[in-house]
Structures are given as C-alpha cells and as structure tokens.
Amino acid sequence: MMHAGRAAKRGGELRQHIMWIAREVFLEGGFERASMDVVAARAGTTKKTVYAHFESKERLFVATFEMLRGFFLERLATPDAYADEPNEALARFCGRFMEMLLWDDAVRMARVCASEAARFGGDAAEYCYAIFADVERKLAAYIVTASGIASAQGTEFAQRLMGRVLYPRYMQTLFGVIAPLAKFDEAQLADDFDLEPMRRAVRELNLPPRDRAAKS
Numbered sequence: 001m002m003h004a005g006r007a008a009k010r011g012g013e014l015r016q017h018i019m020w021i022a023r024e025v026f027l028e029g030g031f032e033r034a035s036m037d038v039v040a041a042r043a044g045t046t047k048k049t050v051y052a053h054f055e056s057k058e059r060l061f062v063a064t065f066e067m068l069r070g071f072f073l074e075r076l077a078t079p080d081a082y083a084d085e086p087n088e089a090l091a092r093f094c095g096r097f098m099e100m101l102l103w104d105d106a107v108r109m110a111r112v113c114a115s116e117a118a119r120f121g122g123d124a125a126e127y128c129y130a131i132f133a134d135v136e137r138k139l140a141a142y143i144v145t146a147s148g149i150a151s152a153q154g155t156e157f158a159q160r161l162m163g164r165v166l167y168p169r170y171m172q173t174l175f176g177v178i179a180p181l182a183k184f185d186e187a188q189l190a191d192d193f194d195l196e197p198m199r200r201a202v203r204e205l206n207l208p209p210r211d212r213a214a215k216s
Helices: 011-033 036-043 047-053 057-076 086-102 104-115 122-147 151-166 169-174 196-205 210-215
Strands: none
Touching: 011 036, 011 047, 011 057, 011 104, 036 047, 036 057, 057 086, 057 104, 057 122, 086 104, 086 122, 086 151, 086 169, 086 196, 104 122, 104 169, 122 151, 151 169, 151 196
C-alpha cells in the first residue's frame, strides 16, 4: 500500500501522511511499543507537530483505524460494481472483501486492534468491527434491491452470507493457522483469487428472484 513521500506537506495532507506512517509503526511493534518520536521522525516532522494533529497516541491509533476503514471501503465499492448478474455480483464483492481482510497488513492490524481491546474498552471493539458492519449494510442494501425483499429480510440474508464467507478461512488466517496474502492490488480483485467458496456461499443462500419475492 502506497502513501505520500516526505515532500513538504501541510494541513490535511500532513495529517494523512502522519497516519500512514503511524500505521507502519503500530504494525511493527503494536500500540504499547509505538513511539510518537518514531512516528514524527519517519514522517519528516516534529513530535510537537504530530501532537498538534493528534492530542495523544490513543487518538492517533483510533484515527489511523478510521482512515484505513475509509481506504478499504472506497476500494471495495458496492456489489453492483462487480457484475450485472446478482449472484455473481455478490460473489465477486465478497471475494474482494475477503481479499482485503486476508492481506498480511490487514491481518496484522486486526491483531493489534484485538490486543488493545482492554486498553480502549468498547472503542477498540467498535473500530475493529466497524468495517464488517459497513460491509453488511452494503450487502443488505444490494440484496433488497436485487431481490425485492423487505429490508429486515435483506439484513438477515446479508448476515448469513457474511458468516458463510468469513468462516473458516478468515479465522484460520487471523489465528495463524494458514498464511495471509502477501500482496493486495489496490485497484481491483486479483485474477487468481479463488471465488468458488464465495459463489458456493451465495448459491447456498438461495436468494429469491426479484419477481418471485415481489409476489410473496
């Protein structure tokens, strides 16, 4: 994943740059060992400037997670961007989501967040889970539109699909049973990513066609 270099930056650009650098520092040693001095030095600025943007290391940590969440969601888009046929659109969308989750840096960041749950209390859990909730809403909205079912039923289908897609591979990767993905293409779903588990999960969901749902 790329971020801007050390050329002179100000305001929002500098803030963004500091967060990308902080991400690297948090990944290397976790929250406890991360140093604001190191973040400032690598960002090519001063610790005073870092604190002017982020009042504490805790705030920097949370802001970095918020930034990464937005970064991933922007690249994930919505199911309709992946295919015209609903089942294939859902499968490819879920595949892209899994590709993001299974990337080595994302796995390591999830572990750092989980390890700090006690320090941040409910906030850590909220920030860790936020992207899953966002994706669930995207899935539910698409399913409702594609199938014509009620909103509550769309949410139920989305939750079931998420469960089928995430388990067991994501848990196996998170806990180190299988290796994470070494690379992640920011622009598109990799051609060699195995979509068959996603397609099977969508088929097993047995979504009603729009015309049939409208009649029921």
